[in-house]
Amino acid sequence: MLDRPIPTIEPLAPPARSIILRPGMPMLPPGIERYRVEGGQTLTVELEPGDRITVTDVDGGQVAERIALDETGRPDPGVIGERIGPSGIVPSVLGDSTASLRERLKTRGIDLSSALALRVFGNASPAGTSQSFTAERRGTLIVSAPGATMPPEDQDTATPIELRIERGTPPAKKDRLVLPDPLADPLQDIRVNRATGSGRDR
Numbered sequence: 001m002l003d004r005p006i007p008t009i010e011p012l013a014p015p016a017r018s019i020i021l022r023p024g025m026p027m028l029p030p031g032i033e034r035y036r037v038e039g040g041q042t043l044t045v046e047l048e049p050g051d052r053i054t055v056t057d058v059d060g061g062q063v064a065e066r067i068a069l070d071e072t073g074r075p076d077p078g079v080i081g082e083r084i085g086p087s088g089i090v091p092s093v094l095g096d097s098t099a100s101l102r103e104r105l106k107t108r109g110i111d112l113s114s115a116l117a118l119r120v121f122g123n124a125s126p127a128g129t130s131q132s133f134t135a136e137r138r139g140t141l142i143v144s145a146p147g148a149t150m151p152p153e154d155q156d157t158a159t160p161i162e163l164r165i166e167r168g169t170p171p172a173k174k175d176r177l178v179l180p181d182p183l184a185d186p187l188q189d190i191r192v193n194r195a196t197g198s199g200r201d202r
Contacts, residue, residue, distance in 0.1 A: 031170030037064075039158025042144040047079065047135040050168020055120060055143060059159040060127035065117040067142040073109035075116050079139035082118060110140065117144075123156070135168075 028034060037043045039062065047053070047068075055064055068079040120131050135141075147158020 031167040033165040033167070035163040035165075037143055037145045037161040037163060039145045039160060040147045042142060043163060044140060044142050045163070045165065047139050047141050047165075048168060049135055049137050051135040052132065052166040052168070053080065053135065053141065054130050054132040054162075054164040054166075056128065056130040056162040056164070057121045057125050057159075058127065058162050060125055060129065061121075061123050061156070062125070062145055062147070062159045062161060063122055064120050064161045065142075065144045065146055066120065067117045067144075069110060069140045069142070071138055073140070076139065077118060079135060079137055080133045080141065081136050082133070110142075 033045075035043050035045070036058075055066065057064065066080065067075060068077050068082070070076040070079055121129055143161060143163050145158055145161040147156075150157045
């Protein structure tokens with residue numbers, strides 16, 4: 001055995017970096033939209049009849065608020081098929097929201113000062129808990145992951161909520177992107193041409 005040559009061990013090559021095979025190809029099929037509502041933030045989306053909505057508590061233990069409004073901006077849980085009385089809804093914490101959020105919603109005719117919300121999940125909800133519902137008519141849906149400033153001795157920081165929408169009638173253009181409201185007031189409006197890294201001010 002000692003007279004056998006010692007085999008040569010070739011060092012492992014570093015992993016090859018991933019490449020884009022089809023630039024611009026969407027990750028989700030047409031008609032499927034996925035949004036991430038960070039803890040303490042809010043997302044507003046437009047709904048059409050037949051849209052299937054799923055709200056998921058990503059990390060668990062996070063309360064989620066749903067505010068459904070009709071086409072006139074009036075709170076109406078029936079837009080998302082809820083058949084509950086006044087005892088099943090609570091005053092929304094968004095009534096004390098930031099001025100920028102109130103102004104953006106005001107342009108849609110929505111006043112959050114007296115908004116009522118449907119709350120789902122809670123402090124004991126496991127990670128990945130979800131609830132699905134279907135839009136019965138056209139309207140607006142506001143989803144929030146409310147959370148106050150966490151004291152040092154507590155463990156109840158606000159965590160993300162995932163919103164997934166399966167459109168009942170997918171958009172005609174497969175490359176159409178539905179963007180959520182901005183998280184802050186924009187400072188610049190720059191158009192970036194597709195598949196380029198250059199843009200120009202509007």
